[in-house]
Amino acid sequence: MISNKIEGRRDLALRLSGITKRFGTLSANDNVDLSLHKGEVVALLGENGAGKTTLMNILFGHYLADQGEIEVFGKSIPKGDPRAALDSGIGMVHQHFALVEEMNVLENIVLGTENLLAIKSQKNTARERIRDLSSSVGLDVNPDAIVGSLSVGEKQRVEILKALYRGARILILDEPTAVLTPFEAEKLFATLKVLVSEGLSAIFISHKLNEAMEISDRVVVLRKGRVVGEKITRDSNPEELTSLMVGAEIETPEISAPVLGEVALDLENISTNIPEMRINLRNVSLSLNCGEITGLAGVSGNGQAALASLISGTTQVKEGTMRIFGEIPERWSPKVAVSKSIARIPEDRLHTGMIGDMSVVENIISEKYWTDRFSRFGFLTRQASEDFSHEVIKNYDVKCPSIETPVRLLSGGNIQKLILGRVLDESPLIILANQPTRGLDVGAVAYVHGQLLKARDRGAAILLISDDLEEILQISDRISVISNGRLSKITRRGELGVKELGALMTRHVPSSERLNDAT
Amino acid sequence: MEALEILLSASFWIATIRIASPLIFATMGELLCERAGVLNLGIEGIMTAGAFAGWYTVYAGGDLWLGVAVAALTGMMFGLIHGFLTVPLGLSQHVTGIGTTLLATSITYFIYRVLLPQETSPPKIDPFAPLPIPFLSEIPLIGQALFAQTPLTYLAFILVGTIAWILNRTPAGTAIRAVGENPAAVESQGISVTLVRMSAVAVGSALMAVGGAFLTMSAFNSFFFEMINGRGWVCIALVVFGSWKPGKALLGAILFAAFDAYQVRLQSVVGNVVPYQVFLMMPYVLSILALIVMSRRAGYPKALMIPYLKGER
Numbered sequence: 037m038i039s040n041k042i043e044g045r046r047d048l049a050l051r052l053s054g055i056t057k058r059f060g061t062l063s064a065n066d067n068v069d070l071s072l073h074k075g076e077v078v079a080l081l082g083e084n085g086a087g088k089t090t091l092m093n094i095l096f097g098h099y100l101a102d103q104g105e106i107e108v109f110g111k112s113i114p115k116g117d118p119r120a121a122l123d124s125g126i127g128m129v130h131q132h133f134a135l136v137e138e139m140n141v142l143e144n145i146v147l148g149t150e151n152l153l154a155i156k157s158q159k160n161t162a163r164e165r166i167r168d169l170s171s172s173v174g175l176d177v178n179p180d181a182i183v184g185s186l187s188v189g190e191k192q193r194v195e196i197l198k199a200l201y202r203g204a205r206i207l208i209l210d211e212p213t214a215v216l217t218p219f220e221a222e223k224l225f226a227t228l229k230v231l232v233s234e235g236l237s238a239i240f241i242s243h244k245l246n247e248a249m250e251i252s253d254r255v256v257v258l259r260k261g262r263v264v265g266e267k268i269t270r271d272s273n274p275e276e277l278t279s280l281m282v283g284a285e286i287e288t289p290e291i292s293a294p295v296l297g298e299v300a301l302d303l304e305n306i307s308t309n310i311p312e313m314r315i316n317l318r319n320v321s322l323s324l325n326c327g328e329i330t331g332l333a334g335v336s337g338n339g340q341a342a343l344a345s346l347i348s349g350t351t352q353v354k355e356g357t358m359r360i361f362g363e364i365p366e367r368w369s370p371k372v373a374v375s376k377s378i379a380r381i382p383e384d385r386l387h388t389g390m391i392g393d394m395s396v397v398e399n400i401i402s403e404k405y406w407t408d409r410f411s412r413f414g415f416l417t418r419q420a421s422e423d424f425s426h427e428v429i430k431n432y433d434v435k436c437p438s439i440e441t442p443v444r445l446l447s448g449g450n451i452q453k454l455i456l457g458r459v460l461d462e463s464p465l466i467i468l469a470n471q472p473t474r475g476l477d478v479g480a481v482a483y484v485h486g487q488l489l490k491a492r493d494r495g496a497a498i499l500l501i502s503d504d505l506e507e508i509l510q511i512s513d514r515i516s517v518i519s520n521g522r523l524s525k526i527t528r529r530g531e532l533g534v535k536e537l538g539a540l541m542t543r544h545v546p547s548s549e550r551l552n553d554a555t
Numbered sequence: 556m557e558a559l560e561i562l563l564s565a566s567f568w569i570a571t572i573r574i575a576s577p578l579i580f581a582t583m584g585e586l587l588c589e590r591a592g593v594l595n596l597g598i599e600g601i602m603t604a605g606a607f608a609g610w611y612t613v614y615a616g617g618d619l620w621l622g623v624a625v626a627a628l629t630g631m632m633f634g635l636i637h638g639f640l641t642v643p644l645g646l647s648q649h650v651t652g653i654g655t656t657l658l659a660t661s662i663t664y665f666i667y668r669v670l671l672p673q674e675t676s677p678p679k680i681d682p683f684a685p686l687p688i689p690f691l692s693e694i695p696l697i698g699q700a701l702f703a704q705t706p707l708t709y710l711a712f713i714l715v716g717t718i719a720w721i722l723n724r725t726p727a728g729t730a731i732r733a734v735g736e737n738p739a740a741v742e743s744q745g746i747s748v749t750l751v752r753m754s755a756v757a758v759g760s761a762l763m764a765v766g767g768a769f770l771t772m773s774a775f776n777s778f779f780f781e782m783i784n785g786r787g788w789v790c791i792a793l794v795v796f797g798s799w800k801p802g803k804a805l806l807g808a809i810l811f812a813a814f815d816a817y818q819v820r821l822q823s824v825v826g827n828v829v830p831y832q833v834f835l836m837m838p839y840v841l842s843i844l845a846l847i848v849m850s851r852r853a854g855y856p857k858a859l860m861i862p863y864l865k866g867e868r
Contacts, residue, residue, distance in 0.1 A: 098742070098865070119745035134743040136736045138854070143729050148744030150726035157726050198744070 047074035048110065049206055049237040050095075050126075055104035057090055062448075064090040065101070066261040072206065072237050077228070079252035079269070080241045083281055083335070083503065087261040088241045089131065092208050096128045097121045108206070122148075127199020131210040131241075133191050137184035141177055142166060145198050169200055174227055189220035196227070207231070207238045213247055225251055243281075243335065245274045257281055278538045282505050291489060294513045297326025298361070300466050300497035301347070301378075306356035308342045315339045317346065318521040319356070324497040326465065329488065330526075331512025335541050336503045339521035341383070344470045344501060348380045349373030360466070374403050376466070379459035383470040383501075385451050392444030396436055397425040399443050400458050428457035433483075449480035456487050467491055467498040473507060485511050505537060517541055561820045568700035570819075572708060575812035577602075577769040579711040581790040582797070582804050583718050584630075584762030589794055590722065591755035592735040592858040596652025597637045598763050599787030600659030601630045605764025607663045610771035610778040611670065613680045622772055623707070623765060630764020631757045633659045638756035643749050645862030656787070664780060677777040683707055705773045707765075712805075714762070719801040731755050735856035738863035748863050763787070792842055796849050799856060810845065814838035 050072040057065040064087045072078050082088050093099045095106060100116035107113070108124040121128075128134075135144050146162045166179045175193040183191060192212060199207055209228075213221040228251060232238060242248050248255055249269060257265040257280040265280040302323040308316045317339050324330055334340060345351040346358070349370035357364060360376050373380070380403075382389040390399045401410045401421045410421050425439045432453045436446055443451060452472070459467070469488060473481040489511060492498055502508050508515055515532065517524040517540040524540050532540075561567050581602055588595040595601075609626035613619055637655045640646045671678070683705035692702040722728040730751050733741045738748045766786075771778045789811060797804025818834040826834075 096743070118742055119747075122745040128743065130743065134737070134740040136733045136740050138736050138857070139729070139732065143733075144740070146726070147729055147733055147741065148746045152727045152730060152746070154726050156724055157729065 048072075049074045049076070049108070050239075051105075051107040052091070052095060053105045053107075055091060055094055055106075056102050057087075057094055057099060058102055063261045065094065068104070068258070068261070068263055070239075070256055070263070072239060074237055075232060075235055076254065077232055077238045077240055077252045079248035079255045080239055080258060081243065081245070081248050081255050081277060081281060082258035083243055083505075086243075086258040086281075088243075088258055089210055090261075091258070092128065092210055092239070092241060095121065095208065096126060122202055122204075125203065125205040126208065127196075127202060127204025127206065128208045129192065129195040129199065129210060129212055131212075131214060133195055135183050135191055135194060138182070140180050140182050141186075141194050141197075142179040144183055144194060145179075145201050149202060166197065166201065170197060173200065173230055188215045189217070189223070192216070192220075192224070200231075205236060207236055208241070209238065210241045211243070212240070213242070213244065221247075245277055245281075248277070249274060275535060278535055282534050282538050291511065291513075292493070294328045294492065295495075296328055297495055297497075299323050299359075300326050300361060301499075302357075302359040302362075303346075304357045304359070306346070306358060307354050308346055308351055309354040310342055310345065310351055313342050313345075315342065315521045317342045320521075320523050321356075322499075322516065322523060322526075324466065324499055326495045326497045327492060328513045329492050329498040329500055329511055331508035331515045332499060332501045332518055332523075333505055333508045333515060333537055333541060334503065334518035338518050340470070340501050340503075340518055342521070343518070344383065344468060347373070347378065347466075347468045347499065348382070349378075371406075377462075377464045378466045378468065379462070379464035379496075381452075381455055381459065381467065381469040381472045383474070385448070385455060386444065389455050390443045390451055393442050395440045396429075396434075396443060396446075396454065397421050397439040400425045400428055400439075400454065403458065404462075424461075428454065428461055431461060432457035432487075449476050449483075452476060452480065452484060456484065460487060460491055463494065463496075464491075465496055467496050468501075469498060470501045471503070472500070473502070473504070481507075505534060505541075509534070509537075557824045558821060561817060561824070563696070564820075565696055565699045567813075567816055567820060568697055569703070570816040571809065571813045572700045572704060573774055573812075574815050575808045576704070576708045576711045577766040577774065578786060578790055578793065578808040578812060579715060579805060580766030580769060581763045581787060582766075582793045582808055583714055583801060584759040584766065585790050585794050586797070586799060586801060586804055587718065587731070587759035587762065588634075588756050589859055590735045590799055590856055591731045591752045591759075592738065592856055592861065592863075593638065593641055593752055593756050594648040594652060594860050595634070595637055595655075595756060595759060595763075596649060596791070597633055597655030597659060597760065598652075598790055599783055599785070600656030600663075601633045601760050601763045602767030602770075602783045602787050604633060604659040604663045605630045605767030606771045606782060607667060607767075607778050608764065609768030610680060611667075613772065614678060619683055619772060623768055626764045626768035627761040630767075631761040633764075634757045634760025635753070637760065638753045641862065642752045642756070645864050648860050648862075667778070667780075677779045679776045680772070682771075682776040683773045707769050707773045711769075715801050715805045722801070727751075732856075734863075735858055738858055742863075742865065748865070752863075763790075766790075789839075789842065792846055795855075796842070796846055798849070798854060807845070807849075811838055811842055814841050 048071060052068060052070040055065050055068040068091055080088050090099065094101045097116050097118040097120060105112060106115065108126060113120045113124050142159060142163055145166055146157065150157060163179050170177055175197055177190055177193050177197065183194060212224060216224060228238060240251055252269045255267050255269050255272060255277060256263060257277060259281065304321050306320045307318055310316055315338055349368055349372055352368055365372055386392050405411060405416060410417055422439065429436065434450050434453045434457065436450060473484050488498060500508065500512060513529050514526050516526045517537060519541060581598060585595055585598055605626040608629040609622040612622040612625040633655055637651055640651045641648045685703050686706050687703035692698045722732060730741060730746055734748050734751045741751065742748050767783060770782055793804050793807040793811065796807040815838045818837045822831050822834045
């Protein structure tokens with residue numbers, strides 16, 4: 037049955053051709069082609085940041101593509117217009133639901149389907165239609181319930197109903213199971229199968245292999261914004277798809293053997309309790325030695341943020357012990373962390389790394405302006421900060437018009453070099469490098485890696501957090517995987533390959549724990 | 556004892572409703588803007604412009620209702636300026652709103668001086684006359700207050716019901732509430748967030764201007780500088796007081812007006828022992844107290860003051 041659909045190229049529902057989208061210098065999508073046939077489920081597979089969501093947002097008109105064509109049922113649709121996408125029969129179930137929590141289910145579904153100048157909403161008619169629709173496809177929701185009071189599973193059903201109510205014939209589901217319990221996920225799959233058997237086509241976005249294998253007829257793999265593979269699901273296997281997702285076996289460059297020094301940072305059975313984070317650390321033990329790079333791999337959102345926050349001093353330990361060169365710090369704050377020679381290369385360079393509207397020189401001293409070096413009797417010593425800025429700019433090859441330029445005007449790579457210079461020029465003993473090369477081009481990546489290796493050879497203890505597995509494999513001396521707030525066993529360089537690490541990253545989490553995380 | 560007798564006089568209740576009327580118009584206008592997610596601090600200036608535009612139309616020979624229409628259009632124009640800067644351009648709503656107030660007020664005073672350079676005391680017009688409703692206006696105590704007012708006051712009360720109906724019963728109202736809560740949801744349903752917000756701000760500003768026009772065309776009969784005198788700011792507070800609901804906001808407006816009407820009358824009773832400034836202060840102090848009590852759990856629109864720029868990452 038499936039092969040007929042694939043081979044009979046007649047019933048094309050959707051075709052994207054040559055889609056390119058750039059955010060600044062980052063290519064989120066690079067010349068992507070994608071097709072979908074009637075009654076077919078295509079899984080769009082890829083790691084975080086591979087460009088899946090961007091592609092679908094372009095299809096749905098939320099983003100305007102820089103280049104490319106969108107054709108739905110043979111007709112080209114205007115770009116950047118959600119209304120046109122809806123009218124052509126595309127329905128989207130967003131990963132972060134596009135629902136108004138304060139309104140009821142009915143209002144959410146009907147929104148945008150009625151004439152805005154009508155004197156009265158036809159709520160009773162709509163209620164009947166929703167009831168009919170939900171019972172016919174098995175999506176059970178009370179139309180009068182306030183959306184905010186529903187469970188995530190129910191909210192997702194509302195999102196699907198919204199699309200069906202408008203007569204969608206192509207359904208795009210963006211990471212639909214990310215928020216669901218396994219039981220709810222099974223129900224979703226059952227519903228999808230019913231809908232597809234009735235002629236609906238679907239694109240299923242995921243980074244979970246087992247789901248893609250279960251639900252799809254065909255898999256398209258995205259990596260770094262490009263389509264890197266397209267496979268008929270039943271002719272493929274998880275191993276093949278994994279290596280497509282994370283890249284072919286990566287060559288690990290020869291790096292000199294580490295010369296281990298004393299233990300710099302020691303975490304013992306640490307748990308955190310940061311309310312605003314979905315995943316906290318749970319009983320994490322990790323010790324970093326001087327002269328070594330420890331790579332922490334993992335799908336982002338698995339507790340990396342909590343760990344980074346702890347080490348940089350913005351979070352307190354809830355349970356467990358943290359020692360820095362054998363001492364337990366009495367107070368723990370970002371200022372204490374800086375004074376303990378902890379260098380921070382933050383994940384989001386313009387958000388928590390630099391202050392975009394302030395000048396290069398102000399940013400360069402922003403972590404240490406209060407030290408004797410940069411201020412005297414509460415006044416900044418201008419000369420010292422200017423000298424230091426020029427030194428950083430020269431040593432770290434930062435391209436900027438002047439030290440008075442606001443940082444936001446620099447390119448991502450140059451901002452990252454400034455951050456590196458700011459912290460590395462002081463020869464710190466502990467370096468927290470959180471996604472140090474995210475969004476950088478190849479040259480800048482190599483530069484950052486070179487600097488980190490140099491710091492290691494000088495005797496610094498480095499924790500490299502990255503969701504780019506390639507990066508972890510290239511420069512780490514030892515590797516651990518973080519998943520759901522826990523660390524895996526630490527392995528030496530070269531012990532595990534991409535596949536094994538990939539499996540650790542996306543391993544199935546027992547259902548009881550997933551339920552806990554959802555709350 | 557005399558202080559309590561004030562509450563039993565018909566004139567107190569008549570004054571209360573009259574003082575409340577401009578507040579009702581402007582509060583409904585502000586409420587509409589804020590439900591769509593746009594704070595409109597241009598209110599004070601827009602009321603000033605409306606007060607002048609309506610009054611001058613009549614002074615120049617226009618019909619009273621034409622004056623109301625001109626006031627509404629003037630308000631709408633300033634609303635579109637505020638809306639354009641804050642919605643598609645996404646500028647700070649606070650700063651833009653204060654700018655709009657300064658702009659509208661100054662332009663109004665300027666035009667007044669250009670059009671009427673010679674006048675030392677402001678010229679008068681024939682304002683809206685009371686329109687007593689037979690039988691109902693005979694009811695003791697409140698009959699005169701509710702049913703012997705000018706047509707604009709009746710319109711203010713009808714407006715509250717209309718706004719409530721629009722917000723809760725019409726597709727447009729659903730869209731307005733939705734852009735105030737989660738604009739992304741509205742866009743994903745194919746409605747333009749910009750269109751909805753701009754329309755709400757334009758209509759809301761028109762209502763504010765009519766509120767201003769009430770002062771020159773119904774409560775008084777001429778225009779003078781500083782006549783809005785902070786009423787716009789009071790309306791901002793009334794929207795919060797009413798938890799962004801038209802009915803509760805109406806109650807708030809009446810309550811504030813009652814304090815105001817009461818203090819004037821109280822002055823003549825105990826004015827010889829208490830300085831009159833204390834009485835002038837009373838409605839504001841009481842509003843602050845009421846706000847503290849009422850707005851603790853106020854459910855403000857989630858997207859209020861947050862610009863929505865399409866395709867932003």
